[in-house]
Amino acid sequence: MSHTALIRSHRKPRRSASTLAMRAGVAGGVLSTLAVAGASGSASAAEPVTQTIELPTLTADLSAQVAQSADATQQAAANYELQAERDAAAASAAKQAKADLAEAKKKAEAKKKAEAARKAAAERAASRSAERATLTASASTDTSASAGSSASTSTSTATGSAAAVIAFVKAQVGDAYVSGGTGPNSWDCSGLVQAAFKQVGVDLPRVSQDQSTAGTQVGLSNLQPGDILYWGSAGSAYHVGVYVGDGMFVGAQNPSTGVVERPLDYDPPTGAVRVL
Structure with a gap:
């Protein structure tokens, strides 16, 4: 059976010129028959006219194009998803790097302040020791006497x-x-x-x-x-x-x-x- 579908026409089909001529030629031959069957034929409804429409066949090239289009769409979606993941990872890495830099600066500043305080304390201790040594030397004579x-x-x-x-x-x-x-x-x-x-x-x-x-x-x-x-x-x-x-x-x-x-x-x- 053919893969084409039989579809009832929604309008009366057009007749070609040759078909009309042939039907005119045989009209006389069948006129008597129609006369004999007139009584019954006149009461009968006309037979519905059907027409066969053949749908286009899906070729192999068209199938391949459809498949390629689907693959391309799927690949594009995958690429977009991968790019989105990369962008999110890059943003997270940048945020973490910024936080690490701020923490490093904070620690460096604290270390700098601690070193400055230690140096100042050492300088004060050295100054006091030097002053004591000088005063002790100047007073040693009085102490001995x-x-x-x-x-x-x-x-x-x-x-x-x-x-x-x-x-x-x-x-x-x-x-x-x-x-x-x-x-x-x-x-x-x-x-x-x-x-x-x-x-x-x-x-x-x-x-x-x-x-x-x-x-x-x-x-x-x-x-x-x-x-x-x-x-x-x-x-x-x-x-x-x-x-x-x-x-x-x-x-x-x-x-x-x-x-x-x-x-x-x-x-x-x-x-x-x-x-x-």
């Missing part, structure tokens, strides 16, 4: 207000050194001296520079228990302590040692003042 006199004062016994000051500073030995500390369990050098003299009603300045000029200047060869010792120049001292007799002093030295009692030759002072 006053050794005999110091021996005579080292056996003196504090009384009255001086005894109260000495008792207070000795009671703090072992406490921590904290810059700016004023007690009760942590001190800096001038904070300890100020608190000690406050026990006997003497209101001293807060800082070492001012305490070094708060009383009468006395020579290191004429020390008495309760005198304030200072390191550095009078009016610009960087450290103070209290002479407690017997060639000893008490002071809040540094964060490593805290409040200690030490002999004068442990760290020879530059000068002293007497306020009692």
Whole structure:
């Protein structure tokens, strides 16, 4: 059976000229037959006319073109998807790189600040050590000359207000050194001296520079228990302590040692003042 479909025509088919002539030629021959069958033929409806329409055949070339078009469409979609994935990966990588760079800069800045702080601390320590060495050398003559006199004062016994000051500073030995500390369990050098003299009603300045000029200047060869010792120049001292007799002093030295009692030759002072 042919692959073409039989489709009923929706309109009366056109007749060609040859068909009309042939039908005219045979009209007479069949007229009698039509007359005989007229009675029945007139009552019968005319037979429907059908026409066969042949659809175009799908060729192999057209099939190949359709297949190629489908493959091309599929490949294009795959390419778009791959490009989208690459773009997303590139954006993510760029974002991560930016974050890593910011973190690296932050760490570098913190390291730079820490190094600067360490360098500044080292420079301050070196400057203080150099100043102490210079002052110690300049005072070594006075210290040597006053050794005999110091021996005579080292056996003196504090009384009255001086005894109260000495008792207070000795009671703090072992406490921590904290810059700016004023007690009760942590001190800096001038904070300890100020608190000690406050026990006997003497209101001293807060800082070492001012305490070094708060009383009468006395020579290191004429020390008495309760005198304030200072390191550095009078009016610009960087450290103070209290002479407690017997060639000893008490002071809040540094964060490593805290409040200690030490002999004068442990760290020879530059000068002293007497306020009692």
